Every structure is written in C-alpha cells, then in structure tokens.
Amino acid sequence: MGLFLLKRLAQIIPVLLIISFIVFALVFIAGNPVALMLPDDASQEDIAQLTASLGLDKPFIVQYGHYLLNLIQGDFGESFRYSTSALPLVLERLPATLELAIAAMIIAVTVAIPLGIWSATQQNTPLDLLASGGAVLGKAMPNFWLGIMLILLFSVTLGWLPVSGRGTFAHLLLPAITLATGIAAEITRLLRSNMIEILNQDYIRTAKSKGIRNLFVVYKHAFRNSLIPLITITALQTSTVVGGTLITETVFSWPGLGQLLIQAVNTRDMAIVQACVFVIAILVILMNLLADILYRLLDPRIKYD
Template identity: 45%
Template sequence: MLDFIVKRVVQVVIVVFLALTVVFFLIRLSGDPTTLFLPPDAPKEQIEEYRELLGFNRPLYVQYAEFMKGAVHGDFGESLRSGEDALGLVMARMPATFQLAISALALSLIIAIPLGVLSAYKRNTLFDKASVGITVIGQAIPNFWFGLILIFIFAAQLKLFPSSGGGSVKHMVLPVITLALYSVSRFVRFTRSAMLDVLSKDYIRTTKAAGTPTSTLIMKYALKNSLIPIITLIALDLGVLLGGAVITEAVFSWPGVGRLLQQSLMNRDFPIVLAGVFIIAIIYAVINFITDILYAYVNPQIRVK
C-alpha cells in the first residue's frame, strides 16, 4: 500500500509541474505585459528600464528557472498591477469559488440521482428517452451560452435575480444553475448506466421474484450497489466544477478565483494566473489522489496498476 501511495504522490507532483510549465510558456504568447502598464507614447528607454525592473528582459529559460525556484517554496511573486502577493490574492478568492462549486455539485446530485434511477427503472419508456435526450443536450450546451440565456430571461426580462456580483443567495442562483448543467447531465447518464448494470444481476431478479416491494428493491439493493462508481464520479466532478467555475464566474462576475484569473489574463498579470493554475491543479490532483487511495483500500487489486 505504501508503494502505491508513493507512486500516486509522484504522479500528483508531475501533474502540477506540467500544468505550471505549460501555462508559464502559453501566457508568454499573449505579449509583453509592460506595454499595459506604461503610456502608449512611453519612450523606448523607459520601457526597457521597466522590463528590466520586472525581469522580463532576461532569457525565457532564466525566467522559467526563477519562477520554478520560487514556486517550490510557494512564492509566485507579486501582482504586476496591485503589488500584492499573488498566491495570497488567489487564496482569498477560493472560498467564493468553493461555495459556487459545492453548491452546483449538491444541486446536481439532488436532481440527477432520482432522474437517473427513474430512467433506469423505466428503461425504454417515453420518460427514459426524454431523460436521455435532455442529458445529451445538456452536455452539448456551452456553459457560457447557457449562462447568458439565464441572464437574459431571469435577470433582464423577469428581473427575478441579479445578473452579476455576489454576497447573497439570490446572486448564487443563476451561476449555480449554469455550473450544474453539465454535471446534472453527466450524473443522470452515469447513474442510469450503473443502475441498469445492477438491475440486470441475478440477485435482483431473485429478490424481485420473491415479492420484494419496488421501493425496497430500488433503494436497498439496486441503488446501494450502484453508489461506488457514482461516489467516484462525485469526487472527480468536484475538480471539474472548480475548473469550469472559471468561465461561469467570468459570465456572472462572481468574486471567485475564476473571475480573478479572467481579469489577470486580460491584464497579463502573470504571477496571479500562475498562482491560480497552481491552486486549481493542486486541488484537482489531490482529489484524484484521495479517490485512488480509497479505491485501492476497497479493492487491493488496483494497487498493482
């Protein structure tokens, strides 16, 4: 078991390292950030002096080495715009992002699991076909487009909810629904598939033939034995929701990490972007790590993989 844990820890480190490396070089393609902090008519000497002050006049490989050296110690530098600690700014926004992601996950489960169970039990009926069709559409609709539709209908036309900002439950409604759309579709299809697999087992047929009430058959035997893969998906989906929150927060101006990253990308505030990617990558990798460990504990055969 110890060897398995060590192997997974190494994988977590590699994933985070690769994520930071790729993003470090990709954001450099957006251009020189010094041009955004100086007047358009700034003399060349002033531009070069400012680039030297920020360290952007050094070769890219030197900048990368310095960045990685600091990142190992949790130092991502200071925001180019505000001068504040980049990692501190990201961490201050994390509670709002977690609030959004966890709320979306809870809403997804409340809606999706009952629908998935009913869809499996009523297999090949009109309800099942309609449910599957809706989930396909839900997975195909881009989150940002769905969010804009919700804003147009419920904020601009009906004026039931605010279109942007945070601070109250009303502000959460539209972004949570937007973020939950894809997860609901995934969970419905996954729950339906897991339930169909269990319902086809011999012991379910035997239990049903013995006259067990339908509700008991579904809840006690079928759903209970379908929960292991569903729980795995729940753990992984939290990481997906945290990543997807970047776009949703930008659409609704939600004061989370996603909104901060979107603004930082526009401003070419590299330290904040890299600190944000680091935190998201760590969370996603740790969630996967914990899921792997729990799976290995339940099923020792997984440890040899």
C-alpha cells in the same frame, strides 16, 4: 492504504512540476507584458530598463529556474495590476469559487441521482425518453448561453433574483444552477446506463425472485453497486466545474478565481495567471485523490498494491 497514500502524495510533486513548466512556457510564449505596464508614450529605453529589472531579458531556462525557486517559497511574483503578491490575492478569491463549485455539485448530484435511477427503472417509457432527452439537452447547452437566458428570465423579466454579484443565497442560485446543469446531465446519463446494466444481472433477478421489495432491490443492491462509477464521474467533473466557473463567474460577475483569471489573461497579468492555474491544479489533484480513497471505503475488495 497508508502506503498508497504516500505513493500518491509523492506523485503529486512531479505532476506539479510538469504543470508549472507548461504554465510558464505558455506565459513565456504569450509575450512580454512590459508594454502593458508602462504608459503608451513610454520610450524604448524605459521598456528595456523595466524588462531587464524584471529579468525578462534572460533566456527561457534561466527565467524558469528563477520562477521555480520562487515557487518553492510560495512566491508567484507580484501583480502589476493590483500591486500586491499574486498568491494571497488568489487565495482571497478561492472561497467564492469553492462556494459556487460546492453549491453546483450539490444541486447536480441531488437532481441527477434520483433522475438517473428513475430513468433506469422506467426504461423505454415516455418518462425515460423525457429524462434522457433532458439530459442530452442539458449537456448540449453552453454555460454562457444558459446563464444569460436565466438572467433574462428570472432577473430581468420576473425580477425574482439579482442579476449579478455575491452575498446572499439569491445571488448564488442562478450561477449554481447554470454550472450544475451540464454536470447533472452527465451524471444522469452515466448512472442510468450503469443502473440498467446492473438491474439485468443474475443476482438482481435472484433477489426479486425471493420476494424482496423492488424499492429495496433498486436502492440496496443496484444503486450501491453503481456508487463507484458515480464517484468516478463526479471526481472527473471537478475539472468541468473549474472550467465552467471561468465563464459562469464572468457572466454573473461572481468574484471568484474564474473572473480573476479571465481578467488576468486579458491584461496579461502573468503572476495572477500562474498562481490561479497552480491553485486550480492542486484542487483537481486532491479531488482525484479523495475519489481513490472513497473507492476503498465503499468496496474493501479494491486493493492498492
């Protein structure tokens, strides 16, 4: 296990290098942001001078080399919009995004696990069709549309919850539900299919023939053996959560990484874009590593050679 962790940690370095290259290349292709940093009446001489001072007139590989050296030191450059270092600003917004993501995952898992188990044990009944149809609908609804509908219903029409912002549990509820809906639908569908397959296994029928209570068989044997694929899909949903925050935070004016990244892209604030993407990549990598560790804890038969 220790050797496996060391190997996985070593693999993170080339992955981050590849990510840094892709992000820098996309930023380079996006064009020169100097025109946005100067007033509209700036002369060509002013533009050329600022471009040279920022090193944007050098070849791509030279610019990437400077970027990589600064990256090793934790320096993503300075945001021209906020006039401050990009990384501290991104880290300042990170807790808001983590709060929203964790709340969404808690809601999704809390709803999806009982619904998936219940749907599997009531297979092909009207209740199962209702749960399965709800999962398909939840997966099909776009986050931005669902968020707007929730705002219109619970904030504008009923006046129960605030429209936007962050601060209280009431502010968190609508964006968390918006983000959790698609994730809960995906987990429900996977858990239902896995539970149906496991409930048809021989050892489940043997346990039932011994007179063991059905509730014990379902939760002790079937659900326990569904935990590994459940952890897999939950870990994979990390990227979905992060991607969903980009839209959800914008709809609800939630002051997290998603809103910051969207604003940075619109203003071509490349230092912020690079820092945001890099931090998000690290979060996704760490979640995948955590999933691998949980596999080993849940099933000792899994070996990492």
